[in-house]
Amino acid sequence: NAGVTQTPKFRVLKTGQSMTLLCAQDMNHEYMYWYRQDPGMGLRLIHYSVGEGTTAKGEVPDGYNVSRLKKQNFLLGLESAAPSQTSVYFCASSFELADPQETQYFGPGTRLLVL
Amino acid sequence: EDQVTQSPEALRLQEGESSSLNCSYTVSGLRGLFWYRQDPGKGPEFLFTLYSAGEEKEKERLKATLTKKESFLHITAPKPEDSATYLCAVQTNDYKLSFGAGTTVTVRA
Numbered sequence A: 001n002a003g004v005t006q007t008p009k010f011r012v013l014k015t016g017q018s019m020t021l022l023c024a025q026d027m028n029h030e031y032m033y034w035y036r037q038d039p040g041m042g043l044r045l046i047h048y049s050v051g052e053g054t055t056a057k058g059e060v061p062d063g064y065n066v067s068r069l070k071k072q073n074f075l076l077g078l079e080s081a082a083p084s085q086t087s088v089y090f091c092a093s094s095f096e097l098a099d100p101q102e103t104q105y106f107g108p109g110t111r112l113l114v115l
Numbered sequence B: 001e002d003q004v005t006q007s008p009e010a011l012r013l014q015e016g017e018s019s020s021l022n023c024s025y026t027v028s029g030l031r032g033l034f035w036y037r038q039d040p041g042k043g044p045e046f047l048f049t050l051y052s053a054g055e056e057k058e059k060e061r062l063k064a065t066l067t068k069k070e071s072f073l074h075i076t077a078p079k080p081e082d083s084a085t086y087l088c089a090v091q092t093n094d095y096k097l098s099f100g101a102g103t104t105v106t107v108r109a
Helices: none
Strands: A004-007 A010-013 A019-025 A032-038 A041-049 A065-067 A075-080 A087-094 A110-114 B002-005 B010-014 B020-027 B030-038 B046-050 B057-058 B061-065 B069-077 B085-093 B097-100 B103-108
Touching: A004 B046, A019 A110, A019 B061, A032 A075, A041 A065, A041 A075, A041 B097, A075 A087, A087 B002, B002 B085, B002 B097, B010 B020, B020 B030, B020 B085, B030 B061, B030 B069, B046 B057, B046 B061, B061 B103, B069 B085
Parallel strands: A010 A110, B010 B103
Antiparallel strands: A004 A019, A019 A075, A032 A041, A032 A087, A065 A075, A087 A110, B002 B020, B020 B069, B030 B046, B030 B085, B057 B061, B061 B069, B085 B097, B085 B103
16 A cells, blocks of 8 residues: 555756656545645645545636546646746645545655756 | 744754744634644645634643643653654635644754
8 A cells, every 4th residue: 555656756858847746545435635844834726626626726727737537646737938937846745535534644745846 | 924933943852852833824624733743855744633712632742732822842851853844734614734834943052
């Protein structure tokens, strides 16, 4: 049981480049989330999903897109990276219908540097 | 707007010196309050969930309590391995979490 995994661990982009961050969970969770963490600001919700095929905007969605084509995967896309998107990105998942707990479990993070 | 404020920002303790971290919140509808531990370069690790005022949870040297306006994380006789950033988050009726900025605890041997 790997929990929540994220790919890649670290990436450097140039302004204007695009990339996709992959999150996978093996806990059969219904809900998945993408956060960014910046110094002194805490974790902020970018987008989230309450089930396969559904997505919704969080607190800071601009410049990001997401997709949840499979229940276990949640993808975060940056179409045209900007230096303001330099951050550490965390994926989380929660809520299994057979054992409804509302605790969110986090992945190890992806460090993104946009030059 | 939902707000979660943690204090202090940083806490330096001597091994064995007990202390408390504070998480104050103003939210429209509280479903639960969560405490996480985060080590450098890693994702947050779940510690506790508290759902109602008066509730307490304990795990080893950590004890979390909840009132209607704030939560405390008490660290009793801390050890160097308790050094980490402790995050507080509140969950509202829309199931989203709002996080505080965290308290970084350093325990010296």
